[in-house]
Amino acid sequence: MRFGDLFQLSLENLWRTRLRSSLTTLGVVIGIGVLVSMVSFGTGIQKNVTEGFRESDLFTSMEVLPTEIDLEDVMSGNIEIPEGEIRPLGDEAVEAIRAIPGVEVAFPEVRFPVRIEFGEREARTHLRAIPSLMADYRPFTDLPHGRFFENDDEPSIILSQRFLRNVGIVVAEGLEGSGGDGGAAEGGEASAGEGEDEDELVAVPVDSILGREVEVVTSVLDASGLLQALTQGMSRATDMPLREETVTLTVIGIQPQLTGFGGSRFLGGVLVPTGTAEGIPRLGFTSIWEALGPSDDAGGYPSVYVRVKTMRDLETVREAVEEMGYGVVAIADQLEEFKRNFLIMDALLGAVGTVALIIASLGIINTMVTSILERTREIGIMKAIGGSEGDIRKIFFVEAATIGVLGGVFGLVLGWVVTRIANVFANHYLRPEGFAAVDFFFIPLWLIMGAIAFAVAVSLLAGVYPAVRAARVDPVQALRHD
Amino acid sequence: MTTILSTTDLTKTYYKGSIDIPVLRGVSLDVAEGEFVSVAGRSGSGKSTFLNLVGGLDTATGGRIVIHGAELSAMDRRELARHRRDTVGMVFQSFNLIQSRTALENVTLALAFGDHPRRDRRRRASEILTRVGLGDRLDHTPGELSGGEAQRVAIARALANAPDVLLADEPTGNLDSRTSDEIVSLLRRLRDDGDLTVIMVTHDEPMAASVSDRVLRLLDGRLVEETRAGEAP
Incomplete structure (x- = not known):
């Protein structure tokens, strides 16, 4: 018998018992749907993290620290003031790192708190110095609005979308319907500004933000105030010997939104070119740690960001830097472990779907065996008019496979629909938190093919016993059968 | 005349647990090409x-069956x-x-098993159905057909793949006498029209005698008597 005939016969048989066939198929649909949504969640998270890493250049970048540091402690969040020898990371060290072959960019972390006056409103945030060299690297290659720095001394500033929200502004496109608590700052924002009031968010066109001048206000030690304090003693806590300095900068760009995965370490706060940042007066320390640190070497940076040409350079550069006596943190170290963990996660998620599919396959066996009992006479007739055992076997096999294919295809559709809905819900809760919309689920081609192939394979396996049993039906008995 | 079917000392025993039930106890016969042979006997005689x-x-x-x-x-x-x-090709009582x-x-299902090209099947099936007198009943299901019509469909199906021998097992067992006559006449006509050999099993000896070239009587698994057409039983 030809395949076309087998297929047609199978469809006819399935159609004849359509309620039972569709319920059986539904079992496969649900099994595959569960499998697809589970695995696509695993692959989606993996894709997001990996892409997040790549986007923030984590595979080609490292952080140089003034001392050797145990990565395990960093990963577990257990950061203590490192013991052992501390080698200050000064400008000379930065120069030396820059000279290592394979290093493309190396610049120290310069980051300090500022208050920014934006028209009538103001907000506290932190300022980060970024060299114009970074123009070629993500995330600065694709600023959503405006441009990046062209040189290190231009009086320019790049704002974050969260900062704008803190002064009551949203860029006038998208972001509608964002409710919730915008104050739950994530992704490196130093502090929520005073100006933040979700109800007063005003949508403003980009053009009226770019080109605008803002005042960057910093606190510095006031020499005369200090003298006064020393001579008269500090009578009140508010009499700190500080005064404020103001620098005016022009807004030239707006940073992309933070995503939930691997968001760049440079985003959040405001960005200023390195030369310009140097010219901004400030206290001689950026953090309590630095203030209380054993070294009062003003040239000692907390860390140096290093970007290498390719992933392969990472190892050689790391060795050279470690030889200099500094500590290196590179996320790429963790890649293998991440991959292994994802594999375990995928396997666990896949196992849940597989269990569902196994139950579905029992449904197939049950349906097919019932079908054989009902069609015993018909099988006998087919044998009497020339159907071979192979023909009979194939008819039942193709029926099982048809259930598998239909179950696989519709299961895939079900899985897709479920993941879309779940994604909408997940983003609904995350977007107000300041994250860009993220696709949590990813259905790659191999999953599509694999799911259908798996459904067919399971169905065929489930069809083996019924098919063999059908082929063995004794025609003489069957034709006597009522 | 050439012999199309020859059985030699044919035996069949069913085993039910430790009990042997011999159904055929050595049947030897020859059937010539184009012959219409009936095998008559009571139920349980082993004719089916x-x-x-x-x-x-x-x-x-045990024994041998040589066919063609x-x-x-x-x-x-x-x-x-x-x-x-x-x-x-086989035709059954039911x-x-x-x-x-x-x-x-x-009918086309039988043709499908016979690997006939798809496009020829409908034509060939309706040809055969017309030959058995059902040209106007092609699209009726068995439930919509009378017993005689259903048996004609079964005969058409048995002939679909152009067999040499038509085997009919009590083809009139479920039919009234008038329809029975029609069916056996149809079998006879089909034999007369082509080079078809017909072997019919029946318990209705007079009917068998009226259409067959030869009637064989089976009793308890053995051939006991043979009557040629025109001979007195």
Whole structure:
């Protein structure tokens, strides 16, 4: 018998018992749907993290620290003031790192708190110095609005979308319907500004933000105030010997939104070119740690960001830097472990779907065996008019496979629909938190093919016993059968 | 005349636990090409078993069946399926049509097993159905047909793959006498029209005698008597 005939016969048989066939198929649909949504969640998270890493250049970048540091402690969040020898990371060290072959960019972390006056409103945030060299690297290659720095001394500033929200502004496109608590700052924002009031968010066109001048206000030690304090003693806590300095900068760009995965370490706060940042007066320390640190070497940076040409350079550069006596943190170290963990996660998620599919396959066996009992006479007739055992076997096999294919295809559709809905819900809760919309689920081609192939394979396996049993039906008995 | 079917000392025994039930106890006969032979006997005489053995639905316990020069006992299951498909066509007392399929579809199913090209099947099936007098009932399901019509569909299906031998097991057993006459006349006419050999099993000896060239009587698994047409029983 030809395949076309087998297929047609199978469809006819399935159609004849359509309620039972569709319920059986539904079992496969649900099994595959569960499998697809589970695995696509695993692959989606993996894709997001990996892409997040790549986007923030984590595979080609490292952080140089003034001392050797145990990565395990960093990963577990257990950061203590490192013991052992501390080698200050000064400008000379930065120069030396820059000279290592394979290093493309190396610049120290310069980051300090500022208050920014934006028209009538103001907000506290932190300022980060970024060299114009970074123009070629993500995330600065694709600023959503405006441009990046062209040189290190231009009086320019790049704002974050969260900062704008803190002064009551949203860029006038998208972001509608964002409710919730915008104050739950994530992704490196130093502090929520005073100006933040979700109800007063005003949508403003980009053009009226770019080109605008803002005042960057910093606190510095006031020499005369200090003298006064020393001579008269500090009578009140508010009499700190500080005064404020103001620098005016022009807004030239707006940073992309933070995503939930691997968001760049440079985003959040405001960005200023390195030369310009140097010219901004400030206290001689950026953090309590630095203030209380054993070294009062003003040239000692907390860390140096290093970007290498390719992933392969990472190892050689790391060795050279470690030889200099500094500590290196590179996320790429963790890649293998991440991959292994994802594999375990995928396997666990896949196992849940597989269990569902196994139950579905029992449904197939049950349906097919019932079908054989009902069609015993018909099988006998087919044998009497020339159907071979192979023909009979194939008819039942193709029926099982048809259930598998239909179950696989519709299961895939079900899985897709479920993941879309779940994604909408997940983003609904995350977007107000300041994250860009993220696709949590990813259905790659191999999953599509694999799911259908798996459904067919399971169905065929489930069809083996019924098919063999059908082929063995004794025609003489069957034709006597009522 | 050439012999198309020859059985030699054919035996069939069913085993039920430790009890042997001999159904055929050595049946030897020859059937010539184009002959219309009836096998008569009471129920339990082994006549249906004989037909099932010749039809390749069942296998003999002993003896030989040679049909068209090929020995059935030497055939494997696949060859037996081909034998059922190409060499013999079977008609049963209870018609054994597939209820969900129309007359035409019942016939085209046999053609599908026969690997006939798809596009020829409908034409060939309706040709055969017209030949048995059902040209206007092609699209009716067995439930919509009378007993006589259903049996005609079964005959058409048996002839679909152009067999050499038509094996009819009590083809009139479920029909009234007038319809029975029509069916046996149809079998006779089909034999007369072509080079078809017909072996019919029946308990109705007078009817058998009226259409057959030869009537064989089977009793307790043995051939006991043979009457040629025109001879007195």
